[in-house]
Amino acid sequence: MGSLGASPGRGRDTTTDTVAKKMEAFRRRQRxxxxxxxxxxxDYEMSLIASLIPSFRFISFDTEFPGVVVRRADGKPHYHLSDDERYGLLKANVDYLNIIQLGLTLFDAAGNVPDLGMREDDEINGFAWEFNFRDFDVRRHPYAPSSIxxxxxxxxxxxxxxxxxxxSRRFAxxxxxxxIGSTAAEWVAFHGSYDVAYLLxxxxxxxxxxxxxxxxxxxxxxxxxDVVDVKHLMRFCDDLDGGLERVAGALEVPRLAGASHQAGSDSLLTSLVFLKIKEKYFWDDDGEVAGRRGVIFGLQDY
Known part of the structure; x- marks a missing residue:
């Protein structure tokens, strides 16, 4: 995947060195x-992640959970609800249900993910993480059948x-x-209201x-x-809409590992989409993105 610098053709010089770095980052992300x-x-994987945080300050994340089972009796559409009403609905569901998976992808400003010492010619030379929780038991706990x-x-x-x-208590x-928290990393989500809530x-x-x-x-x-919600960033990109898969397709961003609705794979795709949006729409200006941090799509500024 490309770096966080400007994309070619946006009025900025593109040196041979910059192109080479982008191609190298993209090539590495393909495996x-x-x-x-x-x-x-x-325990081992968490200690490994902790050791990598100083070199990979971005963490994109995604969760999988048992769907939505609590709904408003009046059937009022989500987009007609106030921020407080939307939060009340989210809280009712998250309090009642349990997390299934958490995906984490660590990456740096150039788009590289940890290689854990693998060689360039190895079949795999980059990694993301997928945590599977025992909090949910399909035999005992509530869920939306279609989601499961x-x-x-x-x-x-x-x-x-x-x-x-x-x-999950051991994970905490x-x-x-x-x-691994806010002092060490910048967190990135896509339409992150439920993801943020389940992680909390x-x-x-x-x-x-x-x-x-x-x-x-x-x-x-x-x-x-201040979490960066990619779905909120899209509000400032006139030609982007839809869910993660659709946006990735529009940006020609490939899913490099796993499948849709797997938390590790979706966290990886979220990082790639974020980097592409940053490069294509916000150039090299970290201030533009920084000014839009802390807004969680689906709860604020809907």
Whole structure:
């Protein structure tokens, strides 16, 4: 994938060195593997991620969860709800349901992901992470049937979760012990309202979300900093709309590993889409993106 610099043809000089760096970053991203994390390898993988944070300051993330089961009795469309009403609906669902997967992709300003010492000629030389949680048990916990069927058809190992999955409380302990939070990284999501909410629930060890939207946003800012929501960035890109898959197609960004509705794969695709939007629409101006951080699409500025 290209670097965060300007794209050719946007009125900026493109040196041979810059082109070479972009091509190298893209070539490396073509051989990415998803590291599947379960209870047995959680400690090792979290220590590995912690060691990489100083070199990869961006983290794109995605969650998979059991759908939406709580709906408004009046059937009022989502886009007609106030911010507080939208948050109330999200809170009701996240408090009631449990996370299934969390995907994390670490990357740097040039678009590189960790290679973990692999050689350039190795079959795989880049990695992203997918955490599988035992919080959800399809035999006992509520879910939207269509959502679970979609996850199953996408290859998410639903039946393994209760037996081999991660205790989210242990994940939270390791997260804070390894200082992966807002002081060390910049977090990137795509239409991130539920992703941010489920990650907050994990990090607070299953506590109900804060009662008010402003309290929720304060908690998110404290733990993750000002999240960049790619869906919000798209509001300033006239020719982009739709979900992650559609936007990636419009930008000619490939899915390099895994499948849609797998958290690791979607977090990787989110990083690629973010980098492409940054390059194509915001040039090399970090200030433009910085000014649009902290707005979570689906909750604020809908």
């Amino acid at each position: 990415v593997a998803i590291r599947s994390v379960w209870a047995w390898n959680l 069927e979609l996850l199953r058809s996408s290859g998410v190992p639903i039946e393994r979760l209760p037996f081999h999955g991660i205790d 302990d390791l997260f804070f012990a390894s200082d 629930k994990v990090l607070t060890k299953g506590r109900p979300l804060p009662p008010k939207l402003d309290q929720f946003l304060f908690a998110v800012g404290t733990l993750l900093g």
